[in-house]
Amino acid sequence: MRAIKVQQPGGPAVLAVSDVPTPSVKPGWSLLKVRGFGINHSEIFTREGKSPSVQFPRILGIEAVGEIAATTDATRLPVGQQAMSIMGEMGRAFDGSYAEYALLPNDQLYPIHSELNWADLAAIPETGYTAYGALLGLQLQPQQKLLIRGGTSGVGVMAVKLAHAMQPDIQVFGSTRNVAKRSELQAIGYDDVIGDIDGQLQTDQRFDRILDLIGPATVPDSLQFLRHFGIVSSTGELGGVWTLDQFDPIMQIPNDGYLTAFYSGEVVQSQLDDLLALIADRHVDVTPTKVFDLDGVQAAHEYLESGHSLGKVVVLP
Incomplete structure (x- = not known):
């Protein structure tokens, strides 16, 4: 798969796309086909080496939306199920969402149902x-x-x-x-x-x-x-x-x-469902300010750091 595996901390230039093996499922973990993810300030801090617990090389990314590609929980997370992941230790203790696929713990994957396009949906998680x-x-x-x-x-x-x-x-x-x-x-x-x-x-x-x-x-x-x-x-x-x-x-x-x-690391499925329902029922405009592809992650970081940014920046791999 294509992914951005940061070899060592540094400026935006360390965000280079490379080919890496697609992860295989293991007990308690499932594979998410990443359809979109947001760029967050905490990922900039991590990229710069300001997260002491993070070891490199590492695929960054603390949130993602997509579809289950391979599962170890076919009841809750069947293949093809829309899902969202937020925080936990993704992109920190283990590889995150700056990739075409992400292997994530089942308890950090939240099944969702939404008619939003992937760009809008990617603006929501974190x-x-x-x-x-x-x-x-x-x-x-x-x-x-x-x-x-x-x-x-x-x-x-x-x-x-x-x-x-x-x-x-x-x-x-x-x-x-x-x-x-x-x-x-x-x-x-x-x-x-x-x-x-x-x-x-x-x-x-x-x-x-x-x-x-x-x-x-x-x-x-x-x-x-x-x-x-x-x-x-x-x-x-x-x-x-x-x-x-x-x-x-x-x-x-x-x-x-x-x-x-408020700490977003403690995700409650019912509260996430309520959020998606509010957005749908009240027609809340969640359109991101800018949308990049995987090759544009470096530019996305530069934009967010520029001081001229406004709103949410997302990436569609």
């Missing part, structure tokens, strides 16, 4: 599940004000669309370092756009809910923009900071304010 799970945790209510911090990211763009589908009369604001993207962001569903400069929100507004996709780098600042009984969800690490160091919850979480998080 991005859609993360956005949906975080929004559920924020317990959105009618007529609230929601701020999505990191509004131009793939998860941010998905979240604004899902938020409007879940609560049609909610107001959704997006933050960005580049307010010149205002018209583009409003076109995809944001009611207004707020500048975010050096980790500081450029507004005096307060919000009922804040989905902070920048993560620990900006969470202390986000907490200061909550209304009473507001919630911040720290769901993302776009700021490149993984932990809240020297964080005093008594002093930094405002009275009557709440801090939560």
Whole structure:
């Protein structure tokens, strides 16, 4: 099969396509014919050698959609079944989705039924599940004000669309370092756009809910923009900071304010099914911003790193 097997960490140039053996099934694992996958910032970090647990050579890719090509669970995962895989250790402890086929543990393959095309379906797994799970945790209510911090990211763009589908009369604001993207962001569903400069929100507004996709780098600042009984969800690490160091919850979480998080590595089949049903029933536009083929993965990484990206980038092998 054709795959991108990264031999050693480095820049986008290490993402070269080569011919490698197609994996054979083994007990408890099945073979997915990869029809599409998204590109994620965590894969950029891994490619750069910033994931200490990852050993090279490695085929990257933490998500995929496709069809079961060979199975060891013919009841749940028959050959030809549409399936999705998210997170776990794919692309990290074992080879992932940057390939024509991926050998994955059966408990990390989720059977699905969707009439979406492969490009749209490929935009959903990690991005859609993360956005949906975080929004559920924020317990959105009618007529609230929601701020999505990191509004131009793939998860941010998905979240604004899902938020409007879940609560049609909610107001959704997006933050960005580049307010010149205002018209583009409003076109995809944001009611207004707020500048975010050096980790500081450029507004005096307060919000009922804040989905902070920048993560620990900006969470202390986000907490200061909550209304009473507001919630911040720290769901993302776009700021490149993984932990809240020297964080005093008594002093930094405002009275009557709440801090939560969402981890997409804990996938619940029923919640995934609910997400796909919401997208279908409410006709949520999940079309990716850019679509590449396997030979274009290097260009996909370069685009995502450029600072000019907006929304989800997918690859159709």
